[in-house]
Amino acid sequence: MNKPLRRVAIFCGLLIFSLLIRDNWLQFVDGDSLKNDPHNRRVLINEYAKPRGDIIVGGKAVTGHKTTGDSDFQYERTYTDGAEWAPVTGFASQVYGTTLLEGVEDKILTGDDDRLFFNRTIDMLTGKQQQGGDVVTTLNSKAQDAAFKGLGDKKGAVAAINPQTGAILALASTPSYDPSTIADGSAKDSKAWSALQADKNQPMLNRALRQTYPPGSTFKIVTAAAALDNGLYSSIDEPTDSPLPYTLPGTTTTLNNEGPLPCHNATLKVALEVSCNTVFGHMGAQLGQAKMLAQADKFGFNKSLDIPVRTVASNFSNGMNSSQVALSSIGQFNTAATPLQMAMVAGAVANNGKLMTPYMVDQLRAPNLNVVQENSPKELDQAMTPQTAQKIQGMMEAVVSGGTGTMAQIPGVTVGGKTGTAQHGENNSGLPYAWFISYAKTAQGSPVAVAVVVEDGNANREEISGGGLAAPIAKSVMEAVLNK
Template sequence: MIRCIRRAAAFCLLLLVALLVNAARVQLFEADELDDNPANRRSAIVRYDQPRGNILVGDRPVTGNKETGEQLSFERTYLHGPLYAPVTGYASQTYGTTLIENAEDAVLSGTDSLLAPLPFWNEFTRGRQPGGDVVTTIKASMQQAAYEGLRGRRGAVAALDPSTGAILALVSTPSYDPERLSGTGAAVTDAWSRLNASPSMPMLNRAIRQTYPPGSTFKIVTAAAALDSRTVTDPDAATDTPSPYVLPGTDTTLPNEARGCENASLADAIRVSCNTVMAHLGVEVGLDGMVETAEKFGFNDTGLRIPSGVARSNFDTDMSDDQLALSSIGQFNTKATPLQMAMVASAVAGGGDLRRPHLVDRVTTNTGDTVRRERSESYERPMNPATAVQLQRMMVEVVENGTGSNAAIDGVRVGGKTGTAQHGVDNSGLPYAWFISWAQAPDSGRPAVAVAVVVEDAAADRADISGGGSAAPIARAVMEAALEEE
């Protein structure tokens, strides 16, 4: 009998050891996999059992939380949702997170180690703190001006502080209310289906995730390359450029919509937007020089984050001379996000120094203590300071005596460049209207803001679309709001 009891006890001990080994295996080696399993509701229950931290514009939250009385206790709410959707993104119990809600999820959900009372506290306890807050660089007045300026048309606005790289406005229209996606159930799935099926693509963040042919706004990049490479030594001297200009190696002629472009100087070519002069100069600079300059401005960068990922703006690195000519005036395969073209304007306004764009100013605990602050960093120096000064003068001429007069602000030094970008098969698509600009108050030693605007505007008459007519007034409104913030 004793022998049987001993054997039974030994067998039970063996089972206990096996149970402990299996528990250790699950906890140490399979915990992450089980946490990520869609069938595991525990992580979702824990995730939504406390309020999420807020995203702030200035000192005001543009997000909130509401109690649901259900298993997932708290649901995300948004103040002025469509206005700030390109900044916040959404936090959905059904569809996950995007934009700042995604990039700063660890802070907002309380799992970031920065919020813990001791180093590695969250890692050891597998716990979390009350959700922290994310303070953005957005200026409410500028965001509102950009949003109202677009008036629901398809388009986008990006505005930067040239001195710091802080993103002051980031608007994409038409927009959507992210609160409609916050919870669960049929209403959320129906809203998701309608938003994704809409031909106007309201959930597309056109400011950072959509690329467009930049058209004549890219001529600022070409001008920088021509001046820095000494292809042009005197921007006011005549160039040896016929009008129309025959694309190298082809029988195709490139015309101008502007008059007086034959042998026009670089300064005049920028002021009235001569295709022929800028295409010719791009070819003279050469492929290597154009690629080098474009990439210093941010083109072809696949790793730009603000902290959300930004779509890659493209300037081809392998082209024939006729393709290079078209690329040098923002056509062929040249594509850019509105943020990228705001970076171009910012580099000129900043005296040749391009600051890395960023959307988050600081991160705080739920009690307001700062635990991380974003620093202003140099992204690149796309041009010499002397070149930037020359381009500033040319862009001011565009506004004062050229195609960008609709961006003029009384008593303020404003530089700009218009663009009307053709696209589609045989350029059959409705042109995109572009305007890039910067503004400097007379009593200030530095520009207040650099802005890029693109308007798709599929409802407009073709003749009414131009950078100066459609996009420049929006840029002016954003610049005026920025100057009032000074």
């Protein structure tokens, strides 16, 4: 071979070698990223070319699918009671993607999860259409229904858990939306999406998991736990040596109570029963920043969780002065919590101090109903000693039997609770948030703990209270779990 031909052959060989390298690089290195690229229309076509698996509650699907007649997107997601379940399911849209359980468990639901490889292989060999797997939740349909209907046209959220396991029983958020209205790419769905995005009430916001509020007096449970665990008091019937009036440390500002309450030198039990700001503010300042922060962290503050949907972290600040610690200890200043976080606080009390990790997926199942993953209860932290928890149970039960939470009473059931009316807005200019956290205790233990927050912009300021607005909703959720 002469020299020019040899050079051409070598050059052609290098080109072929480069193409082979590039081809293998695209297939084995960039393959997954290209396959999952949101701009790759083939991914969406493949996803909606087969029936999507279902999200299951109490043995029944709250999702479904229907054929579209479209040559590309053959199937479309449907929802049963979509607005009620949207804070759990999220949405699966041919245009706008997926959120919440629809997003986190997308590969199981589409059938593309690696754990379903055997099922896909069998379907391919038998010529059967590929299907998605199912997500079996821990949710209780009666509790969810009670929570959603209890909130009604009010803005707010409810979270309910099993304190002994951490299983989530209800997650309601209002106002809500129907995910079916944005499931496809029609002009009607596009209009619905635009309306949802423009709505100032944020119906697509999951307030139970991703909105923090000042918890107000419900946070006094955390402060009481810090006081008892750190030996500030040995008994709930011990006088707290709290002044009235109480001036915040380093200021001339007087901390007020809601009305003429018996808060001067009140016992811990009485102070919680009537919700004395002065007692718990003074208590927090005495304990100091480090002890209060440590106690809040034990309850789950300052950390986000995957349940498996990611929650936002509730907040108890660091670097505060004594007056700020006092305000934070009554659930004000920078203290902020999600409804799920406050359900965890009530649950830890009910479970004798042991805080369980919340979760809302019980099983992931293959299309043939084989279980590919099963979740089990896990301890998150020991929020307080069992002795402290039992003392606080006595205090919370007194709140319901004869204090500010009497509207949560359930005949024949021991109920513990704590009300809260949290200020918000500059100089308390906004309508306060009504809170109630609670648990129900039976002979078998404490099967449910609930947190309710209501932002009722239509109520008169004087009518907003945790005991009046939030406690009846919590009661209905507890009754639903107990089959009362």
